[in-house]
Every structure is written in C-alpha cells, then in structure tokens.
Amino acid sequence: MNLVQIERKAYERSLVVRVGYAALPSFPNAACTDEPDAMFPNPQDDEAVRQALEICHTCPHETECGLFAIKAKMYFGVWGGMTERTRRRIARQGRI
Numbered sequence: 001m002n003l004v005q006i007e008r009k010a011y012e013r014s015l016v017v018r019v020g021y022a023a024l025p026s027f028p029n030a031a032c033t034d035e036p037d038a039m040f041p042n043p044q045d046d047e048a049v050r051q052a053l054e055i056c057h058t059c060p061h062e063t064e065c066g067l068f069a070i071k072a073k074m075y076f077g078v079w080g081g082m083t084e085r086t087r088r089r090i091a092r093q094g095r096i
C-alpha cells in the first residue's frame with residue numbers, strides 16, 4: 001500500500017467513525033456512550049477488539065444494535081457485540 005492509499009484509508013475510516021457517532025445516540029444509555037472511539041478499534045488489534053466486545057456485552061441494546069448494524073451495513077467498528085467480520089458473515093449467510 002502506498003502513501004496515497006494509506007491516506008485514503010485513513011480518510012474513509014474517519015468518515016465512517018463520524019457516521020457511527022451519528023447513529024449511536026439512537027441507543028439511549030448505550031454502554032459505549034462515553035467511549036465511542038473504543039468501538040472502532042483497529043481490526044488487527046485483538047486486545048482493543050476484545051475490549052470493545054466487552055463493552056457491548058454490558059449494553060442493554062446489544063441485540064437491537066447488532067441487527068441495526070447488519071441491516072445498515074455498518075461494516076466498520078464493533079456493533080452489537082459483533083466484529084466487522086462476524087457481521088459480514090451473518091449478512092452473507094442471509095440469516096437476518
């Protein structure tokens with residue numbers, strides 16, 4: 001990957017984070033309200049992903065958030081206690 005591609009990726013990621021922020025308030029009292037950045041970990045960082053999943057598992061909206069994320073094709077970040085990969089797999093299988 002060259003520098004232009006890296007910059008493009010960084011821009012796309014920051015854009016997705018902003019889209020994610022806009023969606024989060026639709027879940028009042030969400031467990032991630034005070035730490036939205038934590039919900040967009042680097043997918044290669046296992047510890048950061050694990051921490052994000054733990055936050056979701058304490059959230060009262062885990063199920064509805066996961067359904068929302070799959071249906072809205074939110075393919076970046078941890079949503080509803082699922083990683084990007086898990087949500088893509090569920091969507092591909094047509095289970096939702």
Ligand code: SF4
Pocket residue numbers: 027030031032033039055056057059060061062063065066078079080081
């Ligand atoms: S399930 Fe996770 S991403 Fe969704 S609102 Fe709750 S803490 Fe945030």
